[in-house]
Amino acid sequence: MAAVEFRPKKIRLVAGACAVFLVAVFTVVGLLLGDTPTGVIFRTSDQVAMVCLGVLLACGVLLLTRPRVRADAEGVEVRNVITAHRFAWHDVLHVSFPDGASWARLELPDDEYVSVMAIQAVDRDHAVTAVRTLRDLHRTATPPGDPER
Structure with a gap:
């Protein structure tokens, strides 16, 4: 089986819309800061800072679009919001999606697991x-009589 890649779908749309909204709101607020009847003096630097704050918040929201899982015959690479890990299939016990969980996970030895945020409920x-494809790759790479399991 060829290499596969999965990314979340809905969160990418929502995060993109939120990022655009944040930049737009902070830009409008930044532009309106110049004239206030309160006597507070806002300078151009304050206005630019508001726009920059909106951009930074938007970048933070866009981090939610980063999760990805790539898998091939040798193993699986899981990239979540901040971290990335590569596992050989023989190190993975199961690909699971527990009831009520927000995303899938890879079950590892010693009761450990890694969340796969790219596969969301x-x-x-x-x-x-995505889960079926990962399970098929796992099953193909780790035959039932595998002595390493």
Whole structure:
């Protein structure tokens, strides 16, 4: 089976819309800061700072679009919001999606697991397809009689 890649779908749309909204709101607020009847004097630097603050907040929201999972016959790479890990298939016990969980996870030895934020419950059919594909790759790479398991 060829290499596959999955990313979340709905969160990318929501985060993109929120990022645009944040930049727009902070830009408007920054532009309106110049004239206030309160006697407070806002300088151009204050206005620019408001726009920059909106851009920084938007960048923070866009971090939610970063999760990705890539898998091939050798293993799986999980990139979440900040961290990224690569696991060989023989190090993975199961690919699971527990009831009530927000995202899938890779079950590892010693009762450890790694969340796969790229496969989210809100994506429904996309998540089902992704989990099934990862399970097929895992099953193919780790035969039932594998002595390492």
